[in-house]
Amino acid sequence: MRVTLTLLAGMALAGSGSASAQNTSSEVAPIIDVHMHAMDDAPWATPVCPNQARFEASDPKNGPEASFGWSKEECSPKLYPAPKGEYMKMVLAEMERLNVRGVVFGEPDQVKKWQAASPARVIPGTSFGRVAGSDSAKQLKMLEVAFGKDGFKVMGEIGLQYEGISPSDMRADQYFALAEKLDIPVAIHMGTGGSGRANVAMPTFRGSMGDPLLLEDLLARHPKLRVQVMHAGYPMIDNMLTLLQANSHVYVDIAGLIWSYPRKEVNRYIERMVDAGFGDRVMYGTDQLAWPGLMAYSIGLIQNADYLSQEQKRDILYNNASRFLRLEQPK
Template sequence: MIGSAMAQNAAGDPGPVIDVHMHAGEFASGGMPMCPNADRFLASDPADGPEAPFGWSKEDCTPRLYPAAKGQYMPEVLAEMKRLNVTGVFFGDPAEVKKWQAAAPERVIPGTAFKSVTTPDQADQLKRLEVSFTKDGFKVMGEIGLQYEGISPSDMRAEPYFALAEKLDIPVAIHMGTGGSGRSNVSRSTFRGSMGNPLLLEDLLARHPKLRVQVMHAGYPMAENMLTLLQANSHVYVDIAGLIWSYPRKEVNRYIQRLVEGGFGDRVMYGTDQLLWPGLMAYSIGIIQNADYLTPEQKRDILYNNAARFLRIKK
């Protein structure tokens, strides 16, 4: 039902869209088909042999999303962006991001970040980032994946990077919340759900009062803590990337609705976490376009206006 409605809407004029959470690179090799918004996550037992890294239930679905063939991911995603009038913030290694920017400069907003706070090359990472933001035109520091290392965003080991972002007036995009698709214990043992608590950002924000922060995945599923952070910090926005397709549809809509009805409809930004399936963008835009709890104005805010404000894009 949602797939056909999405296709009909996307075929019309959805207006300009900003996807604030995309990934540069070629991820199609070895990729698997995916049923978006699977309705449950499966338990696993180590006694049964090798455990799958993803816990989504293996159900039939329409539409089923397929990865691009090897070498076709970039052209297929860029074609979708043109068809759907999407501009995207791309994260990744600077060289990879620049390839996407060269292919579609009018569609790509470049972003990059440090790889880890536990490696000894902090000085080199800081130097590279400063060059990226001051000379190479990069616009966002992200994706910052401290949660995957089991580290709080307010950990002082990350302080020099956030200090640089505030000094250069660069917004930061921090992974907080969803991760592992029910199997972080299998796929990423250093991941800590507790490090996705949005309130862990408070000390960081107190040290850097001018820092603009994009909470990736909207701190899911900690809605109350996310709302607490939003009401205390007017420079904090959330993106709904990843969340929008990797959890049951009713749950996704309930979470977005909670943020909007909590009074923060002007801080919710659309995103996909695009990294495998070219059809994901049209599908996830359809989730917003068909949300009956959102007004047309709120849909436009989520799909474009809020991100344009956060990124300071002139309309």
């Protein structure tokens, strides 16, 4: 029997195979989700099992191949996409219920729609599109308006990896120079892209362009640039730690990673960063794309992490992002 999204988001998902959702109350401690997406609907979305145990191999002879390589395992809970036309309303309702503010990325007009619907919850973000063969003057003008008159706060999501381009490629440098000039943090996709992403769905995607150390030349050119490494550069943990050690204004988000890989692996990756001394630079995020129940589920993974202290959990769920975004004092 299908569990409704409202019920799913409010369930106490206790036990070894699940995580508990946050309590609903006006006294719920605030949370910041640094990685969300503004959209109306996601017609491509299907019900998913979070933290799947495996990614399946495929044979090009048998096609069509699944674009994310997820297995067909049964699970509880299962996350369902929002009904047509209900996505924004349902996600904003979850943000209100769970006391979440979110950095919402997308086209400026779409993000403004979300911000108008919930100005207290939505922190607006937008970015340039493709750099290969693009009209850079037009894109720069759009960004200048967005981060000037329109009050956008974060430049992201920057998806150079999907073009097979390094973040230090000079074709993108003018956009990063603008962000440094305006003192706007940038959020760059690095790492995870889904099983089979390059050979099935996006032939220009390159896993190697998600190496966190590719940021070094960019950071050397723009030493005041604040960088959010999306997906924490997964799975390149050693290089991620090397970059964090060398650059103290680089933060990571655990969005996407937190729910789309096996739970043991997710916890091990987060624990490595915290144990290495970088617990003050790990930020919570969902990579919210289609499933409103995803927020409660992924918050529960942090709340139930027995390797984190209460102070470390609050840092990940709120304090680190508040500092990175320069919002207010930690709570």
